[in-house]
Amino acid sequence: MKKITVITGHYGCGKTNFAVNQSLALAKNGEKVTIVDFDIVNPYFRTADFGELFRKNGVNLAASIYANTSLDIPAISFDIERMAYESGYLIIDVGGDDAGAIGLGRYSDALMQYKDNIDMLYVVNSYRYLTKDYSETLELMYEIEEASKMKHTGIINNSNLGKETTAQTVLRSIPYAEKIAQEAGLPLVGTAYREDLDISLQGGIPVKIYVKPVWED
Amino acid sequence: MERSLMKGNEALAEAAIRCGCKCFFGYPITPQTELSAYMAKRMEKSGGVFLQAESEIAAINMVLGAASTGVRAMTSSSSPGVSLKAEGISYMAGSDLPAVIINVQRGGPGLGSIQPAQSDYFQATKAMGHGDFHIIVYAPCSVQEMVDTVTLAFDKADEYRTPVMILADGLLGQMMEPVTFPEPKTELPDKSDWAACGHKNKREHHIINSLFLDAPLLEAKVLERFERYKAIEENETDAELYMCEGAELVITAYGASARVAKSAVTKARSEGIKAGLFRPKTLWPFPVKELAEATKDAKHILDVEMSMGQMIYDVKLATECRIPTTFFGRTGGVIPTPAEVYDEIKKLTGGAQ
Incomplete structure (x- = not known):
């Protein structure tokens, strides 16, 4: 895994859950890891919700001091340049579609200094209403690239139907993800699926579900 | 059936487009913004009008204008924005205009917070503006139910010629769940007997108005409207x-607090505690007979809301205070947890028998 991973995608594709899993896996292996809640759009239900989980597992969280408050402004109150320079892994979870990626554009020059050490992964979900069609999904990917002034290096298939996800749900989405990867000329880095599903898949990434509604324990 | 994963706010918007809503006027406010944003993206593509108004007051009056011509029109906002729409809603009720208003509630009073709340129950069900009137108020509790409720809301608005509100909250608006959409509606009710849709010099012009120069005339109009409200109360309650x-x-x-309560009830039942959940889907009219059915064996009622207790008055009225009723709630944008509700259940029942 490269030092810096930027994670983007249409909201609701499951970026945050994927980013949380990646950061916890690194921490478990004793790596120093920082996860950045780079969301300047969504008011709540975001990476910063998992502060307690990160603390317990030794993951550093960088989030706007206004995250989850009523100050609904697109603020960045952390130092990306410093975090990129320092040792340890950096996972940047970029929320809010292309509008959210504008903020990342501010740091593209700084981040691109490490371009051999950076991955930018586009997370896709074939069951999200406005990205069901691969061409719409690609269109959004290019909009995010334009806004962030950065280029993706791979695709993560995170297709799911929330609680209704079955092995079949995941397997059915693979041609869609392959098509996107092919059209974009990027590798399909892997397919993420809920760890309890009975799936054996090359490039399969079993994940735990952390992003849940409040009424589920 | 094809399932998609949707955010509550997006689902409300897509459902409206599918049931023939042709005009959306709104003004951004958290936590309903995705609804407007979705409309901005999709409404024009589906042959309708999306317009970001200069204010909430302008938006609701645009809805009034569009509804007057007989097209299906909608606006959405969150609590402080809905307060601004109150005048327009009263004018629409006074002009017998069908329209759908969505309130994705947040904490109040004032600017309050942007987190989910249910503290606009009084406003929605008792006084959504000045004057003698009611509006139908629906309270869905899942993304799928929000989709179904939008269709129902437009149909009932047309049927009874009244504004209809969907009372959601930030939690329902922001959360993601799988949904199935109905096929787009192609046939809509004919409103040419009252709408200001062009008389082409072939008939008397229709007047859409809430001003009456003669008091007895206004009284007669209000009485006629209350006959319709009676029919709504008889036919449209649901729980x-x-x-x-x-x-x-x-x-x-x-709504959202019912989802939390349901988890607590399920846990209580699994431990032998005789608990149940009554979830009104219509807040006005309040499902009185359904509550009587739900509480026929009840020794106690626990009312749970994300407010300081507003619906509890309707619960007490409906049961004529015959059953002791306790309140538990969180407010200001704080969401109660299933564990907190479960603890309240245990306190009131003394645990499993």
Whole structure:
């Protein structure tokens, strides 16, 4: 895994859950890891919700001091340049579609200094209403690239139907993800699926579900 | 059936487009913004009008204008924005205009917070503006139910010629769940007998108006409207009864807090506590007879809301205070947890018998 991973995608594709899993896996292996809640759009239900989980597992969280408050402004109150320079892994979870990626554009020059050490992964979900069609999904990917002034290096298939996800749900989405990867000329880095599903898949990434509604324990 | 994963706010918007809503006027406010943003993206593509108004007051009056011509029109906002729309809603009620208003509630009063709340129940059900009137108020509790409720809301608005509100909250608006959409509606009700849709010099012009120069005339108009309200109260109440059979403790809760309460009730039942959940799907009219059915074995009612207790008055009225009723709630944008509700259940029942 490269030092810096930027994670983007249409909201609701499951970026945050994927980013949380990646950061916890690194921490478990004793790596120093920082996860950045780079969301300047969504008011709540975001990476910063998992502060307690990160603390317990030794993951550093960088989030706007206004995250989850009523100050609904697109603020960045952390130092990306410093975090990129320092040792340890950096996972940047970029929320809010292309509008959210504008903020990342501010740091593209700084981040691109490490371009051999950076991955930018586009997370896709074939069951999200406005990205069901691969061409719409690609269109959004290019909009995010334009806004962030950065280029993706791979695709993560995170297709799911929330609680209704079955092995079949995941397997059915693979041609869609392959098509996107092919059209974009990027590798399909892997397919993420809920760890309890009975799936054996090359490039399969079993994940735990952390992003849940409040009424589920 | 094709399933998609949707955010509550997006689902409300897509459902409206599918049931023939042709005009959306709004003004951004958290936590309903995705609804407007979705409309901005999709409404024009589906042959309708999206317009970001200069204010909430402008938006609701645009809805009034569009509804007057007989097209399906909608606006959405969150609590402080809905307060601004109150005048327009009263004018629409006074002009017998069908329209759908969505309130994705947040904490109040004032600017309050942007987190989910249910503290606009009084406003929605008792006084959504000045004057003698009611509006139908629906309270869905899942993304799928929000989709279904939008269709119902437009149909009932047209049927009874009244504004209809969907009272959601930030939690329902922001959360993601799988949904199935109905096929787009192609046939809509004919409103040419009253709408200001062009008389082409072939008939008397229709007047859409809420001003009456003669008091007895206004009284007659209001009385006629209340006849319609009576029909709504008789025919349109709806509620979900969950594990109410033999329930000695019945929780009353709507919307997101009903989802929380349901988890607590399920846990309580699994431990032998006779608990049930009564979830009104219509807040006005309040499902009085459904509540009587739900509480026929109840020794106690626990009302759970994300407010300081507003629906509890309707619960007490409906049961004529015959059943002791306790309140539990969080407010200001704080969401109660299933564990907190479960603790309240245990306190009131003394645990499993």
